[in-house]
Amino acid sequence: MTTPPERDTASVLEAPALSVSTETAQRLLTTRFGLDAALKPLTGERDRNFRATTADGQTYLLKFTHPAERQAVSDFQVRALMHLAERDPTLPIPRVLRDRDGDPAPPLRLDDGRVSRVRLSTFLPGEPLADRVAAPAFQATLGDWLARLDAALADFDHPVRALSMPWDLQRADDLLPQTESLTDDTTRETVRRVLQRFAEELRPRLATLPRQPIHNDLNGHNVLFAAAPESRDAPPERPAAIIDFGDMLFAPRIVDLAVAAAYQMKAQDDPMTGALALIAGYHARTPLEATEVALLRGLIETRLAMAITVSTHRAKRYPENADYLLRNTAASWRALHYCTALPESTFQHRLAGALNGLPTGTGTGKTQP
Numbered sequence: 238m239t240t241p242p243e244r245d246t247a248s249v250l251e252a253p254a255l256s257v258s259t260e261t262a263q264r265l266l267t268t269r270f271g272l273d274a275a276l277k278p279l280t281g282e283r284d285r286n287f288r289a290t291t292a293d294g295q296t297y298l299l300k301f302t303h304p305a306e307r308q309a310v311s312d313f314q315v316r317a318l319m320h321l322a323e324r325d326p327t328l329p330i331p332r333v334l335r336d337r338d339g340d341p342a343p344p345l346r347l348d349d350g351r352v353s354r355v356r357l358s359t360f361l362p363g364e365p366l367a368d369r370v371a372a373p374a375f376q377a378t379l380g381d382w383l384a385r386l387d388a389a390l391a392d393f394d395h396p397v398r399a400l401s402m403p404w405d406l407q408r409a410d411d412l413l414p415q416t417e418s419l420t421d422d423t424t425r426e427t428v429r430r431v432l433q434r435f436a437e438e439l440r441p442r443l444a445t446l447p448r449q450p451i452h453n454d455l456n457g458h459n460v461l462f463a464a465a466p467e468s469r470d471a472p473p474e475r476p477a478a479i480i481d482f483g484d485m486l487f488a489p490r491i492v493d494l495a496v497a498a499a500y501q502m503k504a505q506d507d508p509m510t511g512a513l514a515l516i517a518g519y520h521a522r523t524p525l526e527a528t529e530v531a532l533l534r535g536l537i538e539t540r541l542a543m544a545i546t547v548s549t550h551r552a553k554r555y556p557e558n559a560d561y562l563l564r565n566t567a568a569s570w571r572a573l574h575y576c577t578a579l580p581e582s583t584f585q586h587r588l589a590g591a592l593n594g595l596p597t598g599t600g601t602g603k604t605q606p
Contacts, residue, residue, distance in 0.1 A: 251551075252305040254558050255353065257285040261345075262299055269336040269343050270357050272297070280561045284483065285353075288360055296360035298331065302342075302483075304351035311354040313397040314482050315341045317390060317450050318358070324389035328382065329478040331358035363461030363477035368568060370504045372472040373514040375462070379476050380518025383455060383497055386479065387490045388523060390450040402486040404453060404547070406496065407443060409539045410436035418550040424570060427577060431542040439535045446489035446528065454484040455497035456565055491529040494519050495536035499544070500565070502537075502572035509575075509584075512537065513591040520592050530592070534576070534584050541573040 259276050266272050266289060274289035274297065285301040302311045318333050319341065334357045336343045342354040371379075401408065410432050419425035452459075459481040462473040494516060501511035516533070519525070548566045552559040576584075 251554065252283060252303060253555050254281060254283055255285040255301060255303045257301045257347070257353070259287070262287050262301070265345055265355060266299060266357070269338075269355070270334065271337055272357075282483075282558075282561065289357075296362075297334070298356075298358050298360045300356040300358070301345065302354045302356065304347065304353050306354075307397075307400070308352075308354060309395075309397050309400065310402070311342050311356070313395045313450075314485055315356060316395060317393060317485055318482060320393045321386065321389050325385055328385055328389065329361065329476075330386070331361060331478075331480060331482075333358050361461060361478040361480060362463070364464050366457040366460040366462055366473060366476070367564075368457060368503060370472055370511065371462070371476075371501070372474050373510065375473050375475055376501055376511050376514035377518035377521075379455070379460060379479075379497070379501075380494075380515035380520075381522045382476065382479060383452070383493060383515075384519040384522035386452060387449070387493055391490075393450050395450070398448070398487045402484075404484045404543070405486055405488070406453075406492050406536065406540055406543065407440070407488055409543050410440065412543060412546045415546050415550040418553050419546065424545065427573065428542040428545055431538050431573070431577070432546075435535065435539045435542075439532060439539065442528070442532060443489060443492070443536075446491065448487045448489055450485055451488050451490060451493035452479065452482060452484075453486055453488065453493060453496060454481060455479065455493070456500040457503075458564065489529070490523075491525070491532055492536060494525075494529075495533055496540050498533070499537045499540040499569070499572065502541075502575065503568055508572050509579075509587060513587060516588070517591040517594070521594075525592070530588070533588065534581075538573060538576050541569045541576065544569040545573065 259278065262276055266274060272289065272291060274291045276287040276289055276299070279286040279288055283303040287299040289297040289299050315333055318331060321328060321330055322332055333341050335341050342356050345353045345355050347353055413429065413432050416425055416429050416432070419428060459479065460476055461478040461480060462475065463477045498512035498515050501515050502508035504510050545566055548562045552562040555562070
């Protein structure tokens with residue numbers, strides 16, 4: 238009997254983080270990839286990750302994918318990264334390395350009998366943007382890079398197109414039962430209202446747009462920047478790399494932009510500034526259609542509601558990983574509260590200005606009557 242797609246997707250999100258010992262990782266790195274390197278464990282939502290550093294200073298990311306993740310999904314991510322490297326060689330993203338047999342994702346049978354797919358890629362230098370508020374030029378460049386990424390992936394196809402996937406905004410209302418994990422009444426009702434509106438108004442319209450592979454998780458922890466020692470307290474001026482393609486899926490490109498914009502709403506005085514700068518950078522490279530623009534606000538709010546719901550639900554189930562799971566939640570709630578209180582006329586006025594090349598910081602950050 239096959240597992241229903243929606244149940245399979247849920248099993249990935251519900252599964253505890255994978256545990257792989259440093260000794261096992263070291264042995265595989267040597268035997269399959271011919272590398273002798275010092276390993277440092279890294280945090281992750283589901284997978285087990287290590288930074289590998291060789292004696293001559295070369296660094297790599299060694300990833301053990303969660304056994305609950307389907308083999309086709311791991312293959313999709315690897316093939317997409319290889320496709321990106323061919324289509325846009327200067328885009329600053331990880332490069333996948335093959336093992337001694339030419340396999341970019343060799344299998345590893347774990348002690349409990351389950352199988353993990355292993356991936357070795359270049360480790361890109363830089364610090365995660367995380368919760369820092371970047372300069373508008375940074376966000377505009379990031380929007381341009383995301384547009385390049387989506388354009389390069391537009392002609393890439395894979396059988397996972399037909400599968401349901403974790404973190405799929407196109408099915409955001411499926412998370413409504415998980416909102417029971419939100420103990421604060423105001424938060425819970427706001428999130429439910431956003432998800433219900435998505436189901437009734439946005440989901441049917443989103444389904445009419447063409448789908449393609451997208452990154453789907455351009456949050457601050459997946460964006461790197463080079464910090465200058467003399468200006469560590471200044472807003473980052475330029476991104477260095479885009480990492481972590483572990484939540485890729487097929488969706489309309491406007492979903493990728495909405496996800497990225499949601500995570501740039503971090504400025505305390507005016508959360509829209511960062512999102513608008515990113516949207517403007519994307520639009521300058523790849524002009525948005527009117528149908529896409531009309532969906533932006535609702536999709537941004539939907540992604541924020543998803544982030545709050547999934548992270549809170551999983552943190553309650555796996556408190557040992559709560560710090561990692563909840564790292565974006567407070568910022569997501571602040572941004573969602575701001576969005577839902579903002580008059581539609583104010584949002585559309587500022588969005589139109591950003592799309593027409595006007596400065597993105599023209600608002601007061603306060604709601605208008």
